[in-house]
Amino acid sequence: MSRPILDKIYLNKQLHKKSLAVLLDPDKVELETFDVFLLDCVENHVDYFLIGGSLITNNIMGEMIAIIRQKTNIPVIIFPGNSLHVEPNADGILLLSLISGRNPEYLIGQHVIAAPSLRKSGLEILSTGYILVDSGRQTTVSYISNTTPIPHDKPDVAACTAMAGEMLGQKLMYLDGGSGALYPVSAKMIKKVRTSIDLPLIVGGGINSTEKASAALEAGADIIVIGNAFEKNPALLTEIAEVVQNFNLSVA
DSSP: OOOHHHHHHHHHHHTTOOEEEEEEOGGGOOHHHHHHHHHHHHHTTOOEEEEEOSOOOSOOHHHHHHHHHHHOOOOEEEEOSSTTOOOTTSSEEEEEEETTSOOHIIIIIHHHHHHHHHHHHOOEEEEEEEEEBOOSSOOHHHHHHTOOOBOTTOHHHHHHHHHHHHHTTOSEEEEEOOTTOSSOOOHHHHHHHHTTOOSOEEEESSOOSHHHHHHHHHHTOSEEEEOHHHHHOTHHHHHHHHHHHHHHHHHO
């Protein structure tokens, strides 16, 4: 089975090349100015678009993907909150298993419901161990999933959780502070997880400065994700993109 996105992620990891993903929440996107924003993403060499969220009330995901297709060649990956968030016009979907929690609905329940439609969709399935980390406040994902995040200062717990996910066959690992995080996943936790698994590591939540982006990359994140931060500070996209590009130049 073809898996271009996953193969590219693994190749980049092998080459020590970092990537930047932009998380787009359909409830916060203004379609009137969306094409301008997309051109900005192209200019800043964004590698992936993640579309979705824990709670989506605005059903424009399909329209967003159509516009992205018209304006860019950037891969579109669904970041689902539940089994309803399947859009076959995307390139792939993060099949998230919330391994940091103990709610069976988000470990396997929603996946069983979505499996038939996913099989028919033609989407590239990216099996992902999803680890929610405390970020100083309750986030939408922790509330909706009814799970307790891993404490911010418990890197060993995160590392053991990631190891278990890898042993269970996950292909990617995602450390997330959640939307609106007060602070990001710590560099200490990222480094501990990075040294404990061989999988590509995605890190998001609370990355709202170049310093935090640099810290995540230096600690071992292969892909960093920004979302709410650039909504408040549009210039941040360019600034963080430069951090990623400079990091890649330094290891080239």
